[in-house]
Amino acid sequence: MxxxxxxxxxxxxxxxxxxxxxxxxxxxxxxxxxxxxxxxxxxxxxxxxxxxxxxxxxxxxxxxxxxxxxxxxxxxxxxxxxxxxxxxxxxxxxxxxxxxxxxxxxxxxxxxxxxxxxxxxxxxxxxxxxxxxxxxxxxxxxxxxxxxxxxxxxxxxxxxxxxxxxxxxxxxxxxxxxxxxxxxxxxxxxxxxxxxxxxxxxxxxxxxxxxxxxxxxxxxxxxxxxxxxxxxxxxxxxxxNVPFNGAAPAPDWLHTPSDRPRIGLSLGVSVRKFMKGDWGRTAKLLDAVADLDVDVIATLDKNQLADRPAGVPSNVRTVDYIPLNQLLPTCAALIHHGSTGTFASATAFGVPQLICDTDEPVRCYGKPTEDGIEWRFDCQKQLTATETAEVVTRHGAGFRIDHQKQSAEEIRDRVRRVLEEPSHAEGAAALRRGWLAxxxxxxxxxxxxxxxxxxxx
Missing domain, CATH: 3.40.50.2000 (Glycogen Phosphorylase B;)
Structure with missing residues (x-):
């Protein structure tokens, strides 16, 4: 047909x-x-x-x-x-x-x-x-x-x-x-x-x-x-939901063995195309991982890094883009913005998730200006972050993190717990079993x- x-x-x-x-x-x-x-x-x-x-x-x-x-x-x-x-x-x-x-x-x-x-x-x-x-x-x-x-x-x-x-x-x-x-x-x-x-x-x-x-x-x-x-x-x-993240040659460093855990950090590619900055979220997340004994691969562009003019910590490698289906098999955890697509990718590979969410309602209203539309986007999060974070926490597969209310130290503690407490990997495995079923x-x-x-x- x-x-x-x-x-x-x-x-x-x-x-x-x-x-x-x-x-x-x-x-x-x-x-x-x-x-x-x-x-x-x-x-x-x-x-x-x-x-x-x-x-x-x-x-x-x-x-x-x-x-x-x-x-x-x-x-x-x-x-x-x-x-x-x-x-x-x-x-x-x-x-x-x-x-x-x-x-x-x-x-x-x-x-x-x-x-x-x-x-x-x-x-x-x-x-x-x-x-x-x-x-x-x-x-x-x-x-x-x-x-x-x-x-x-x-x-x-x-x-x-x-x-x-x-x-x-x-x-x-x-x-x-x-x-x-x-x-x-x-x-x-x-x-x-x-x-x-x-x-x-x-x-x-x-x-x-x-x-x-x-x-x-x-x-x-x-x-x-x-x-x-x-x-x-x-x-x-x-x-x-079998994720397809695009195709690109895998960089040589991706599969180089490391003696410490790898964490992925992905905040999406859609919003960064039409919104400036990242509400200070990226800067706080980088501060949170800076003192951990981990390797971080962060898919961030110049726009998202603008809030941290000092640059990135020594344990962070930034790349503009890498398909998640290449990155995730090498990761012990993923910090992300909460889109359904990124959630599905982490679920497919059984990777524990730390999802960025806030307590704000999700709404967007516009008013006309002389040269366009002024959009009032009333939240500092991805549209489905609350829903995906609820699924992850309900399954014990990670944590919800809130850059507005939590300090870098509090976020760091949650990242450390995901890496050290076996229950989060077990919860991620349970999510994956449901996906496979x-x-x-x-x-x-x-x-x-x-x-x-x-x-x-």
Missing amino acids: RVMFCVFPAPAHFLPLVSYAWALQAAGHEVRIAAPSGQDTGITSVDFDRVVTATGLIPAVCGEPEPLAVHDRGHPGWLDLLPTEAETARFSKVLDLDAAGLHVWEMFHCFQVLAARDYHPPKPRQDVLALVDFAVEWRPDLVLWDPWLPGGAVAARVSGAAHARVLNAPDYSGFVLDRIARRRAEGVDVPEDPLTATVRPLAEHFGLTLDEELLLGQWTVDPFPDGLRLPSRVPSVSVR TPGPTEIVGVLERLTAENRA
């Missing part, structure tokens, strides 16, 4: 799909990675086709490059597409959200829907229309789409393909739409949610009736363990074939 992946054009969204795409391709299916053209703004990748071809897969980059509707103010009505605190307050009240529910709403509203609006403004964009046209011409049997690019569902419906979401984060939209349905069943007057409003213009452009299937898929491919899952009534297919990408190919036959037009 023909399988079309529709993905938001950024490496952080594409790389988690590589293992699924190769599993399908290895089973004899044709695969295309379809995406609108990216922009060099830090949000998307202008060379997305090269990112795809570097993995041995075939890209279908659709349409001409065009400023993003919101982040680049490419849509004339961009101001109306910004998430607002008033809208959050209104939905929080009508949906009767507790603190946990409010967190899910803000992830949904401030990040997922905002990114979707970049490619799905009220007037459909030529690049997303081109993506639908590609689906009509190529005639896929199955479309697997990124929740941040819901136009993939429209492309599937127009071309007659079966379709499913592939989650790259907990199922925020499934949780929110379930909550809305429940409140409406209770007689509460709930206004149209922002995801429905975002997808409606593209659906109506093609004469489609917007229904829940266009918002949530016919089923969901979910690569997350129980601790990272949100309840949803959409059928799901569980799959092992989940069906791998090759094992779900038959399930996808069956569901495709049952659901395509």
Whole structure:
């Protein structure tokens, strides 16, 4: 069969799909990675086709490059597409959200829907229309789409393909739409949610009736363990998150034997592209490891090191980038920013984790300025840090660390304990066993074939 992946054009969204795409391709299916053209703004990748071809897969980059509707103010009505605190307050009240529910709403509203609006403004964009046209011409049997690019569902419906979401984060939209349905069943007057409003213009452009299937898929491919899952009534297919971190020649020093433990330090590559500095976090982490009898490999660039002008400690080697699947087999522990991808990589190799988290809510609101948008990012952490830290600590596989409230000495103590107390390695091994018990990408190919036959037009 023909399988079309529709993905938001950024490496952080594409790389988690590589293992699924190769599993399908290895089973004899044709695969295309379809995406609108990216922009060099830090949000998307202008060379997305090269990112795809570097993995041995075939890209279908659709349409001409065009400023993003919101982040680049490419849509004339961009101001109306910004998430607002008033809208959050209104939905929080009508949906009767507790603190946990409010967190899910803000992830949904401030990040997922905002990114979707970049490619799905009220007037459909030529690049997303081109993506639908590609689906009509190529005639896929199955479309697997990124929740941040819901136009993939429209492309599937127009071309007659079966379709499913592939989650790259907990199922925020499934949780929110379930909550809305429940409140409406209770007689509460709930206004149209922002995801429905975002997808409606593209659906109506093609004469489609917007229904829940266009918002949530016919089923969901979910690569997350129980601790990272949100309840949803959409059928799901569980799959092992087999990390793909890119490929590069391994440096000679990587496998040189050492007489002391190695610690990895990775704070991600996405945020550093469009945010200056690192809130003092990097400086404190380097202070914490400076006096330990360990070797530290830190994937940090000049931007992240700007807060520590004195340089790095003598036991720290900095590299701009090294694939985690090369680094982690040599590590006794990993200090990281808490993304689901880095969490999955450490889990796959059974490495104890120290995850950087804070007590702040995760939200992002913007206001217009004369020369752009001033973004108020109300937290000093990765978006999923709290969730991944909770999973790690619940399994005894490491610690949560907070650069705002903990001193370098307190963080150093936690690093030392992870290295010296066997329980953390045992907890990491238990996490890995749960990961191994989940069906791998090759094992779900038959399930996808069956569901495709049952659901395509």
